[in-house]
Amino acid sequence: MKAKYLIIVAATLLFGIAGSAIAQDQDVPWENLSEEQQRVLRPYVDEWASLSAERRMRLAEGARRWAEMNPDQRSGARERFESWRNLNDDQRAAIRDRYQQFQNLSPREKARIRNNFRRFSELPADRRQELRDRFRSMTPDQRQKVRDRLRQRQQQVRPRTGDRPN
Numbered sequence: 823m824k825a826k827y828l829i830i831v832a833a834t835l836l837f838g839i840a841g842s843a844i845a846q847d848q849d850v851p852w853e854n855l856s857e858e859q860q861r862v863l864r865p866y867v868d869e870w871a872s873l874s875a876e877r878r879m880r881l882a883e884g885a886r887r888w889a890e891m892n893p894d895q896r897s898g899a900r901e902r903f904e905s906w907r908n909l910n911d912d913q914r915a916a917i918r919d920r921y922q923q924f925q926n927l928s929p930r931e932k933a934r935i936r937n938n939f940r941r942f943s944e945l946p947a948d949r950r951q952e953l954r955d956r957f958r959s960m961t962p963d964q965r966q967k968v969r970d971r972l973r974q975r976q977q978q979v980r981p982r983t984g985d986r987p988n
Contacts, residue, residue: 850878859885934976 852870855863862885863870870878891899906914924932942950957965 848879849875850882855882855885856889858889862888934973938972938976 852860852867859882860867863881866873866881873881888896888899909917924935927935942953945953957968960968
């Protein structure tokens with residue numbers, strides 16, 4: 823389930839949240855979109871002018887990124903977006919909250935999480951499933967102890983640059 827949420831967070835990033843970091847008052851007229859963006863956004867052509875400037879910006883950025891994807895990347899994006907669409911409002915809100923929590927972390931913590939996710943993703947599928955099953959069977963206290971131990975182990979293995987002796 824945790825991996826599913828990570829995938830969904832990636833889809834969220836792909837289709838909009840990242841685009842909101844751009845200034846909200848910039849406008850994107852339909853005529854300023856590339857041919858490829860217009861093709862991708864064709865379902866919005868009739869309502870484009872009535873969409874908020876922020877929404878138009880996010881859609882334009884998503885269409886630009888879509889145009890740069892290869893077929894495999896597009897297929898994965900479709901699957902992740904479909905998963906996102908199948909979530910209920912509470913699940914989406916929880917994911918948005920976790921995304922916001924992640925954005926508020928220090929760059930070092932973000933890098934730690936990304937590194938752990940990368941390492942987990944590189945494990946064989948059966949090993950990943952075994953770890954998921956073991957984690958799900960733990961109590962909340964046991965889960966927190968595992969998180970704390972992993973965080974402590976990582977800090978011991980990789981001391982901060984400022985903590986290293988000269």
